[in-house]
Amino acid sequence: MSILKAIWRIDEALDVVKGQIVAVERHMSVSLVESVGKIVAEDFYASCPVPHFRRSTMDGYAVVARYTHGASETMPAMLSLCDLSPASWARVLTGDPIPSAYDAVVMLEYVEELNDGTLLVSRPVAGGENIMEEGEDISAGSLMWRRGVYISPRQVGVLAAQGVTAVKVRDFRVAIISTGNEVVPASTWPEVGQMRDINSHLLTSLCREAGFMVQNCGVVPDDPDALTFALQGSLKSYDAVVLSGGSSAGAADYTERVLNQVGSPGVLVHGLAVKPGKPTVLGVVDGKAVVGLPGHPLSCAIMAEMVALPLLRHAAGAILPQPRFQVAELSRSLVSAPGRRDFVPIRLEGRQAIPLLAKSAAIQVLAQSDGLLVVPEDCEGYNAGREVVVQMWRSV
Amino acid sequence: MSILKAIWRIDEALDVVKGQIVAVERHMSVSLVESVGKIVAEDFYASCPVPHFRRSTMDGYAVVARYTHGASETMPAMLSLCDLSPASWARVLTGDPIPSAYDAVVMLEYVEELNDGTLLVSRPVAGGENIMEEGEDISAGSLMWRRGVYISPRQVGVLAAQGVTAVKVRDFRVAIISTGNEVVPASTWPEVGQMRDINSHLLTSLCREAGFMVQNCGVVPDDPDALTFALQGSLKSYDAVVLSGGSSAGAADYTERVLNQVGSPGVLVHGLAVKPGKPTVLGVVDGKAVVGLPGHPLSCAIMAEMVALPLLRHAAGAILPQPRFQVAELSRSLVSAPGRRDFVPIRLEGRQAIPLLAKSAAIQVLAQSDGLLVVPEDCEGYNAGREVVVQMWRSV
Numbered sequence: 202m203s204i205l206k207a208i209w210r211i212d213e214a215l216d217v218v219k220g221q222i223v224a225v226e227r228h229m230s231v232s233l234v235e236s237v238g239k240i241v242a243e244d245f246y247a248s249c250p251v252p253h254f255r256r257s258t259m260d261g262y263a264v265v266a267r268y269t270h271g272a273s274e275t276m277p278a279m280l281s282l283c284d285l286s287p288a289s290w291a292r293v294l295t296g297d298p299i300p301s302a303y304d305a306v307v308m309l310e311y312v313e314e315l316n317d318g319t320l321l322v323s324r325p326v327a328g329g330e331n332i333m334e335e336g337e338d339i340s341a342g343s344l345m346w347r348r349g350v351y352i353s354p355r356q357v358g359v360l361a362a363q364g365v366t367a368v369k370v371r372d373f374r375v376a377i378i379s380t381g382n383e384v385v386p387a388s389t390w391p392e393v394g395q396m397r398d399i400n401s402h403l404l405t406s407l408c409r410e411a412g413f414m415v416q417n418c419g420v421v422p423d424d425p426d427a428l429t430f431a432l433q434g435s436l437k438s439y440d441a442v443v444l445s446g447g448s449s450a451g452a453a454d455y456t457e458r459v460l461n462q463v464g465s466p467g468v469l470v471h472g473l474a475v476k477p478g479k480p481t482v483l484g485v486v487d488g489k490a491v492v493g494l495p496g497h498p499l500s501c502a503i504m505a506e507m508v509a510l511p512l513l514r515h516a517a518g519a520i521l522p523q524p525r526f527q528v529a530e531l532s533r534s535l536v537s538a539p540g541r542r543d544f545v546p547i548r549l550e551g552r553q554a555i556p557l558l559a560k561s562a563a564i565q566v567l568a569q570s571d572g573l574l575v576v577p578e579d580c581e582g583y584n585a586g587r588e589v590v591v592q593m594w595r596s597v
Numbered sequence: 598m599s600i601l602k603a604i605w606r607i608d609e610a611l612d613v614v615k616g617q618i619v620a621v622e623r624h625m626s627v628s629l630v631e632s633v634g635k636i637v638a639e640d641f642y643a644s645c646p647v648p649h650f651r652r653s654t655m656d657g658y659a660v661v662a663r664y665t666h667g668a669s670e671t672m673p674a675m676l677s678l679c680d681l682s683p684a685s686w687a688r689v690l691t692g693d694p695i696p697s698a699y700d701a702v703v704m705l706e707y708v709e710e711l712n713d714g715t716l717l718v719s720r721p722v723a724g725g726e727n728i729m730e731e732g733e734d735i736s737a738g739s740l741m742w743r744r745g746v747y748i749s750p751r752q753v754g755v756l757a758a759q760g761v762t763a764v765k766v767r768d769f770r771v772a773i774i775s776t777g778n779e780v781v782p783a784s785t786w787p788e789v790g791q792m793r794d795i796n797s798h799l800l801t802s803l804c805r806e807a808g809f810m811v812q813n814c815g816v817v818p819d820d821p822d823a824l825t826f827a828l829q830g831s832l833k834s835y836d837a838v839v840l841s842g843g844s845s846a847g848a849a850d851y852t853e854r855v856l857n858q859v860g861s862p863g864v865l866v867h868g869l870a871v872k873p874g875k876p877t878v879l880g881v882v883d884g885k886a887v888v889g890l891p892g893h894p895l896s897c898a899i900m901a902e903m904v905a906l907p908l909l910r911h912a913a914g915a916i917l918p919q920p921r922f923q924v925a926e927l928s929r930s931l932v933s934a935p936g937r938r939d940f941v942p943i944r945l946e947g948r949q950a951i952p953l954l955a956k957s958a959a960i961q962v963l964a965q966s967d968g969l970l971v972v973p974e975d976c977e978g979y980n981a982g983r984e985v986v987v988q989m990w991r992s993v
Binding site: 233234237238251252253254256258295296297298333337338339345346353354355356357358359360361362364365366381383387388389390391393394396397398399400401402403405406407409410415417496497498502522523525526527528549559560561562563564565567568570571593594 | 629630633634647648649650652654691692693694729733734735741742749750751752753754755756757758760761762777779783784785786787789790792793794795796797798799801802803805806811813892893894898918919921923924945955956957958959960961963964966967989990
């Protein structure tokens with residue numbers, strides 16, 4: 202057994218690995234409702250104007266705006282139906298086309314229709330009022346969004362407006378593997394010395410939430426042949442592999458050896474200047490990211506968020522919206538070693554940010570936390586009462 | 598055609614409707630990975646301690662802590678293997694059980710093992726260091742979370758740790774109906790005077806994102822018999838119905854008439870003191886919420902978020918995490934009528950909150966916005982440059 206050899210700053214490590222990853226271009230077609238939360242595979246340009254004709258946005262009367270100028274309740278504008286051009290009017294409902302002779306719609310409430318066809322308008326309208334011009338909302342040919350964005354329900358609305366009912370989304374495939382002789386499937390009753398497989402379920406859920414297609418490959422024992430077989434098989438069928446386990450220096454070395462054997466360049470980073478998550482292994486095989494996360498669930502979850510997902514999103518060409526931050530007041534002091542980036546699970550209670558201090562083997566704090574406080578490398582900690590910025594978990 | 602009769606404040610309207618809704622208790626069992634984003638149906642208590650035995654969190658040596666006190670590199674503590682009790686030690690790997698004779702683990706790095714079985718420890722450990730006691734993370738019987746919360750990937754980790762691989766989630770079923778003679782399916786090419794069905798896709802996506810089971814029932818024409826038939830059928834099979842269309846006063850009246858015919862109490866609210874979204878209709882039939890949203894897509898999306906989803910979540914017993922807010926500086930002044938709550942789509946650019954002013958029939962601004970600015974009833978607007986709080990959309 203040996204201790205970790207080189208310790209990387211997390212940003213440098215991510216850059217080095219990203220530089221060796223080959224982006225995946227494969228896509229698949231899914232229905233509108235299935236596209237939500239997926240990564241869109243193409244730039245999306247509007248193919249038709251919205252609305253596709255000049256339409257009323259109100260129930261009322263199409264008129265020529267200038268003939269209503271100066272109208273009031275005591276002195277309504279009088280528009281006759283008989284005249285063929287300027288002063289005439291037409292009843293319209295919301296969504297009705299507006300003939301080019303009119304340039305505004307007066308709302309129902311401000312109009313009285315007399316028996317002889319004369320219209321009394323008690324309030325002036327401006328040109329264009331209550332009318333949507335053809336293409337006013339969306340003009341044909343305009344760029345709606347770039348490929349790589351995550352589809353929201355609101356974008357589904359725009360897609361439907363464009364007549365799109367199947368969406369090309371990125372088909373990025375991730376294999377998840379838990380390792381360890383002591384790890385048993387979550388459905389079994391563990392003996393003393395054994396531990397249920399937590400990480401493969403956590404990682405599968407996180408990767409699905411990130412818009413990837415995910416295969417949970419279950420648990421592989423600490424055996425070079427078994428791990429080599431699993432890794433080679435996964436690399437044949439998937440675009441990235443996320444392993445967890447081997448949180449100790451010895452076991453991480455072992456992941457490193459196998460990773461270097463299955464292809465090149467193999468391991469690029471082994472050991473990060475972070476807490477928790479130091480024994481993280483990052484490699485690339487034939488352009489595909491292989492991420493070896495610590496086995497301790499808390500370390501695994503935090504490194505998944507901070508290392509694995511950024512690398513996989515890069516490989517999938519995903520553009521992530523800015524992380525959500527919340528400003529709060531630290532409830533107690535935190536000490537951090539300089540040169541190391543710390544990630545502290547935080548629960549928010551009102552204005553207070555409460556650090557959930559736990560051993561990295563803990564799991565409960567994960568479910569209790571609302572996000573992470575990132576203590577940067579050049580900071581030795583924060584005093585209680587200080588305003589800090591909490592990076593919130595994405596879900597729900 | 599008549600204009601809207603009573604105008605409700607949105608909070609009062611929600612309270613009145615919630616008071617008539619009967620909560621749905623039905624649940625279904627789904628796999629761990631499928632449970633993410635769903636509403637959990639039961640309080641979740643831990644059934645077993647985590648860890649379920651006293652274990653090492655490090656590779657190293659199990660020792661009695663007090664025999665390492667005062668140890669240093671120049672003066673290491675010497676622990677002999679031969680002694681049967683206090684001074685003995687045992688090699689352990691991460692996750693190994695720790696016999697009760699030991700109360701700490703010294704990390705590999707601070708130990709030298711001599712050939713005669715003597716251990717040189719160059720750094721003291723405190724009692725309990727690098728050991729997780731049985732139940733230290735999770736004690737058996739403790740409450741993990743209340744029913745009604747949305748499951749996150751981190752909670753999936755806790756469920757796996759507890760050996761749970763199938764989760765009881767709320768089976769709340771929503772029917773979505775678009776109405777309007779001018780509305781045609783999104784897949785068709787609309788004639789002049791027609792409009793593609795945007796709302797049913799938008800609403801289906803929003804309701805799925807909210808953890809409901811959703812059926813998109815498509816478009817129903819403006820015909821009392823057709824709407825009655827659709828509504829009766831939906832109320833038989835679903836727990837709530839969300840209609841859209843009839844954004845005009847006339848058409849909304851028409852939804853109201855049909856709603857009052859299909860059951861009681863029928864319509865409770867018709868007309869909200871909001872912009873956009875005034876012609877919203879809220880009703881309850883036999884304890885089930887029926888929400889009639891405006892047909893204009895922007896109004897529909899905003900009222901879905903602010904009215905339909907809160908009512909449906911209430912009916913499904915969902916506990917929503919606090920909305921996410923972002924503080925930003927308003928890029929231009931906004932005027933609002935007192936007594937009315939305004940919702941303004943906002944795009945964030947750096948520190949700036951940019952109001953996306955558009956007619957309520959618009960759809961593009963939805964996709965461009967990051968959230969909504971809520972201008973309350975007692976506020977006449979905000980000046981440019983003022984700090985405002987933007988309520989962010991949930992997705993991604």
